[in-house]
Amino acid sequence: MTVATFDQPTSTAHLTRQDRCDRCGAQAFVKATLATGDGMELLFCGHHFRAHEQKLVAAGATILDERHRIDEQPAERV
Numbered sequence: 001m002t003v004a005t006f007d008q009p010t011s012t013a014h015l016t017r018q019d020r021c022d023r024c025g026a027q028a029f030v031k032a033t034l035a036t037g038d039g040m041e042l043l044f045c046g047h048h049f050r051a052h053e054q055k056l057v058a059a060g061a062t063i064l065d066e067r068h069r070i071d072e073q074p075a076e077r078v
Helices: 046-058
Strands: 030-033 041-044 062-065
Touching (some): 030 046, 041 046, 046 062
Antiparallel strands (some): 030 041, 030 062
């Protein structure tokens, strides 16, 4: 039996503003790595992850969840 794992929030973000949801193109805050031989990765915005979360967890996907960063303001460029 494969169990999905959720990465804990950290101060260092793994996903950037350039990472986009595979479903709608919005900024991605969740990366799901499927439990397949090739380790296929899917990127999701918060909305689309919620829509697919149960199926991803049931499939044993490893989840990098950075939704806690949704309301962060981007760093000011110098």
